[in-house]
Each structure stands twice: as structure tokens, then as C-alpha cells.
């Protein structure tokens with residue numbers, strides 16, 4: 001097999017490289033830990049989902065508030081403050 005660190009051809013059953021002395025199993029693990037994303041990595045889709053949910057909730061809240069404000073306006077003040085009687 002070929003050494004993943006220096007590229008020197010090592011014996012088939014060798015566990016370490018005769019040229020640079022790297023231990024293949026250890027090196028492989030190190031490479032995997034470097035290439036694989038850590039399990040706690042932030043998923044950008046979760047952030048997008050939260051952002052979308054906040055926008056949707058805000059729109060619903062605003063829609064409810066706006067409807068209430070519009071429907072209450074003529075009831076509270078039907079013909080202006082001076083024509084109350």
C-alpha cells in the first residue's frame with residue numbers, strides 16, 4: 001500500500017510507513033476527522049428554517065394586528081370626535 005502521508009510504497013501488511021514513520025491507522029483517523037464535518041456543526045438549513053418561521057410568524061402577527069386595528073378604527077371613531085352627540 002502507498003503511504004497517505006509521503007506517498008512511499010510500504011509493505012502490504014505494514015501498519016506504519018518505512019519512510020516517514022506515520023502510522024496508517026492513526027493517519028487515516030486524522031484525515032477522516034479533518035474531512036468529516038464535526039457532529040455539532042451548525043446546519044444552515046436549520047437557520048433558514050428558523051428565519052423563515054420568524055418571518056411567517058411576524059407576518060401572521062402583523063396581519064392580525066392590522067386587521068384588528070382597521071376593524072376597530074371606525075367603531076371607536078365612527079364620525080369624528082366632534083360629531084359624537
Ligand SMILES: [Zn+2]
Pocket residue numbers: 003004005006007008017018019020021022
Ligand atoms: Zn510515509
